Amino acid sequence: MAHLLGAENVHLEFPTRVVFDSVTIGIDEGDRIGVVGRNGDGKSTLLALLAQRLEPDAGRVTHRRGVTIGYLDQRDILPEGMTVGQVVVGDLAEHEWAGDPKIRDVIGGLVSDIPWDETVDELSGGQRRRVALARLLVGDWDVLFLDEPTNHLDVEGIQWLAEHINRRWSSNQGGMVVVTHDRWFLDAVSTDTWEVHDGVVEPFEGGYAAYILQRVERDRQAASSEQRRQNLARKELAWLRRGAPARTSKPKFRIDAANALIDDVPPIRDTVALSQMATARLGKDVVDLIDAGVSFDGTMIIEDVEWRIAPGERTGILGPNGAGKSTLLNLVSGKLQPTSGRVKTGKTVQIAVLDQQLADLQQFAEDRVREVVARKKTSYVADGKEMTPSQLLERLGFTSEQLSTPVKDLSGGQKRRLQLMLILLDEPNVLILDEPTNDLDTDMLAAMEDLLDTWPGTLLVVSHDRYLLERVTDQQYAVLGGHLRHLPGGVDEYMRLRAAGTGGGTASAAAAASAGRPDTAGSGAVATASGPRPAGGPSAAPGLSGAERRVVEKEMSALDRRITKLGEDRKKRLEAFASHDQTDYEGLGRLQAELSALEAEVEQLEERWLEVAEQLGV
Known part of the structure; x- marks a missing residue:
């Protein structure tokens, strides 16, 4: 494949540290690269170097002659005084x-609900983000650099963006490098993963799930100081393979190797023990919403909500922006009273909310972290073990030096983690998380999820992070058309309902009409690429007759058996x-040749498995 751009022996220093040391990497036609790493390790800096927005101290960055680059940074700087249409x-x-x-597709997917003639100065942060992204995607670029493109996008917007990128170029054309904490998005678009850490860029083959497998193997061979990081990754891998059908249906790594690694990994949560502990702390009554409704100025926001929240329940809440998710949570937390029906709260219920505003930390702005921690409880129990606040902070990624940092000087991600720790030390028994993934990198998200696995209470989560929702909750509901609807099929069912127009499907048409332009959302990628699936059937299988489907399913079963058999032979x-x-040496060479032939056969079978899986739509 043709080379697009690359960096050779790049070295970059900031006054306090070395960011990159002798880094050599390249991007070829067809590369779709996801970049992961801890906050502050240089992910955004890497993008700026490769795009030649930043000069290295040593080494060089080269671009193929005539290559065009599109760049989305995190600032969303838009020209003042211009309308949305002029900018896009x-x-x-x-x-x-x-x-x-292509332009209609982008407008329909990102800005169909934003008035076309409104000036960008009047837009919210989320709207500005979508306009900036739309402006970039309507252009023709050889390489796209995307720095946190999923910020402010809802679940539908993130899925649209993934589908757009996957069909933007053919498989051997164009290049993309994306920095994002959204792990579902990384798995959906990436064919390779770069981990930025300790001044180097370490490449891995495959998306996020494949990266986790390879990192587990790397950590298994590393020193004992890496033991905790390995355990977190192994636990996450176990969930990837056992608990998420969307991932197990598209294995990007060796099936037998993954299964061998997680043979001795227990389930991510002991649901029976957690339920018993939650009932002991809460009793049988938590919060009951009985025919509850809320209206403002005669406009009904939500109505006829019947929801009896159980002790130990772990529920994710989905819904488009403005659907009423915050209203629903305010009813649960008691911040808002219903205008119809009633809300009944158990006597022992103690509710805590991790919100997006970090308002709880403002009173501690001038205090050092250790001073704030000292005012709280002296212990916290997780996994049956008693932990000090300092140990809890360490588990959430704080170093001993950061304990002396004033709260006002913490980064956004550090403030988010400190806020979570303070809430947990108060020992609520109902925890509401409102977009908890903001400002957190993938490692910190894994650490937070691991901590929540041991939390014995009722957990309600509102998030656009699909991976987090599927990871920490056991069931999902959606607020659609003012009603609360259970989603037995999880996020996939929600996407099908939205694609079919359930719950506010005419909003984009109304917005488009008021803006004086055609409604492109109905013909855009969201409607076509993720259109309604037949009830009880997969999305990609409508073209198969019953007999054809049985033949394909039979072939898949045979492939599964053959891959399993070869896995045993390989062992x-x-x-x-x-x-x-x-x-x-002669005997070793013969054994190595046999092993290589066997692995080549397994790889061919897995490629065929993927083709068959695509036919079946699994």
Whole structure:
């Protein structure tokens, strides 16, 4: 594949530390690269270097002649005084951009609900983000650099963006590098993963799930100081393989190797023990919403909500922006009283809310972290073990030096983690998380999820982070059309309902009409690429007849059996290789050749498995 750009022996220093040391990497046609790493390790700096927005202290960055680069940074700087339409399509006449299916797709997917003639100065932060992203995507670029593109996007917007990127170029054209904490998005778009850490960029083959597997193997061979990081990654891998059908259906790594790694990993949560503890702390009554409704100025926001929240319940709440999710949570927390029906709260209920505003920390702005911690309880119990606040902070990624930092000087992610720790030390028995992933990197998200796995209470989560919702909750509900609806099929069912127009499907049409332009949302990627699936059937299978489907399912079963059999053979050959006389080079060479042939066959079978899975829509 043709080379697009690269960095050779790049070295970069800031006054207090070395950011990159002798880094050599490249981007070729067809590369889709996700960048992960701890906050502050240089992910955004790497993008700026590769795009030649920042010069290295040593080494060089080269671009192929004529290569075009599109760049989305985190600042969303838009030209003042211009309208949304001027920013997105520039000086193009309406018949030009309206006749371009790619531009219509972008407008329908990102800005169909934003008035076309409104000035960008009047937009909210989330709207500005979507306008900036739309402006970038309507252009033709050889390489896209995307720095946190999913910020402020809801679940539908994130899925639309993933689908857009996957069909933007053919498989051997274009290049993309994305920095994001959204792990579902990384798995959906990435063919390779770069981990930025300790001044280096370490490449891994595959998306986020494949990266986790390879990192587990790397950590297994590392020093004992890496033991805790390995355990977190192993636990997350176990969930990836056992608990998320969307991932197990598209294995990007060796099935037998993954299963061998998680054979001795217990379930991520002991649901029976947690339920018993939650009932002991809460009793049988938590919060009951009985025919509850809320209206403002005669406009009904939510109505006829019947929801009896159980002790130990772990529920994710989905819904488009403005659907009433915050209203629903305010009813649960008691911040808002219903205008119809009633809300009944148990006598022992203690509710805590981790919100997006970090308002609870403002009173501690001038205090040092250790001073804030000292005012709280001296212990916290997790996994049956008693932990000090300092140990809890360490588990959430704080170093001993950061304990002396004033709260006002903490980063956004550090404030978020400190806020969570203070809430947990108060020992609530109902915890509401409102967009808890803001400002957290993937490692810190894994640490937070691991901590929540041991939390014995009722957990309600509102988040656009699909991975987090599926990871920490056991069931999902959606607020659609003012009603609360259970989603037995989880996030996938929610996406099907939204694609079919359930719950506010005419909003974009109304917005488009008021803006004086055609409604492109109905013909955009969201409607077509993720359109309604037949009830009880997969999305990609409508073209198969019953007989054809049975033939394909039979082939998949045969492939599964063959891959399993070869996995067992491979294990035996590895044992034979290890026990063979290490001085018998000829014999070792013969065993190695047999092992290589076996692995090549497994790879071919797995590729065919993926093709068959795509036919079935699994």
